[in-house]
Amino acid sequence: MPTEAWWRDAVIYQIYPRSFADSDGDGMGDLPGITARLPGLRRLGVDAIWLSPFYPSPQHDAGYDVADYRGVDPRFGSLGDADKLIDTAHELGLRVLVDLVPNHTSSEHAWFRAALAAGPGSPERQRYIFRDGAEPPNTWQSVFGGPAWERLPDGQWYLHLFDVSQPDLNWDHPEVRAEFLDILRFWLDRGVDGFRVDVAHGLIKDADLTDWTAPSVVLGGLEPAGPPPPMWDQEGVHEIYRQWRSVLDEYPGGRILVAEAWVQPEERLARYVRPDEMHQAFNFPYLEAPWAATELREIIDSSLAANDEVSATTTWVLSNHDVVRHASRLGFPPGEGRRPGIGIGDPQPDAGLGLRRARAAVLLMLALPGSAYLYQGEELGLPEHTGLPDEARQDPAWERSGHAERGRDGCRVPIPWEADAPSFGFGPTDASWLPQPAIWAEYALDRQVGVPGSTYELYRSALSIRRAHELGSGELVWLATDPGALAFRNGDVVVVTNFGDEPVALPGGARILLSSEPLDAGGLVPTDVAVWAML
Known part of the structure; x- marks a missing residue:
């Protein structure tokens, strides 16, 4: 695959800076902490990283309220630290995407x-x-x-479509458009490889500000299918991204734009990735799909077909900083609907079942042609922190919803690196901006490295095999299999995932490359298990 099109089959790892690695012990992750951990991400086998916002901000919405788009918040370091991070990543062969938040600024901007x-x-x-x-x-x-x-x-x-401290910009104003073109160039000149665009579907509003009486869709949820609401997915956004694309195309090395656009159906989402607009758009219908063979196959087919129509890659994702981690989300019965956070007193997931399905889910996802995103900690099998004390919550959705929504803090807890270290190795002290649960020790990286069958080693093996067999640039061909299972071929790899109650057989003569759990005594694929094999 040419360098210019690296993104078509890349695996990109999302880093939530305040929760990844804390170098100075203040309880807040920072850019030097990230830089120190980059060799570990190279060993994991990802191609690029995406950094959630690190700009100067009053942090009313964890940095998505930006006060200065050309700086680094002192909590996270300095512009010099950002330059060192970018340079170190490039030396390791990792590309760097940064978050851009164009729908709104901070009220302190x-x-x-x-x-x-x-x-x-x-x-x-x-x-x-x-x-x-x-x-x-x-x-x-x-x-x-x-x-x-x-x-x-x-x-x-x-x-303010979000918090009161996040006033929406008027994208019909030429100064707004010119400012963001300059912001793009500022970071491109510093070497970033692209931008994940926050609320990409929200920049243009209906000119008449038409009333919209349907219930507000909270974060991490798709609008019902139908005409787009007057504040989302308006036609004018595409003109903006065509102009942005022309700027990125001036720079060498394949700089990219990634849309966070909660848009359906897939045909409307695919409009964001036409050849002269963005390069990728997160596949949220796939993220929200229930753990069921029929529904997943339909979404895979419709996603690939819609993107093929515009010659775009499909970008798969299971978790991010806005949704319940999939190791917990999949621990509920399929089809129960989205949960805007999980807390004390809420129905709790089956942790063992959730992790079993999560391991199978990532093998299914990483075998699909296209690009894929991983969210920090999922390679450790981290669940949602479902016992987070309500008084510790910082997500504005918690207060503004009148405590009806637990919010997103449960997926943002600092991740564990060392089981027996202060803050589980997140930093040199016990400080942690959100409290970590004691069970985090079981998931720490140092408990999993080199351990056969660990979730970390499963991810590492999957990423290695994916690259060796060029699965990201392959083509999916469905195979016949038992009801309740999915089977497909991608190049020379056969993938079987069992969603049903009964074990299913692999194709005859299959040689196993990787399995999310051991096969049963008869060599069959058990329930909630995915297998990669060669014929």
């Missing part, structure tokens, strides 16, 4: 502070979405709960 000072009708307010009126301009609701409009003492309202 210089532009918004200027807008507040300048008052109604000023040019400074034109960069955001301000409106007059005795009542809110429409019925829109915040994704985090409550109204999406905040009234100022001078009588004007401003739109």
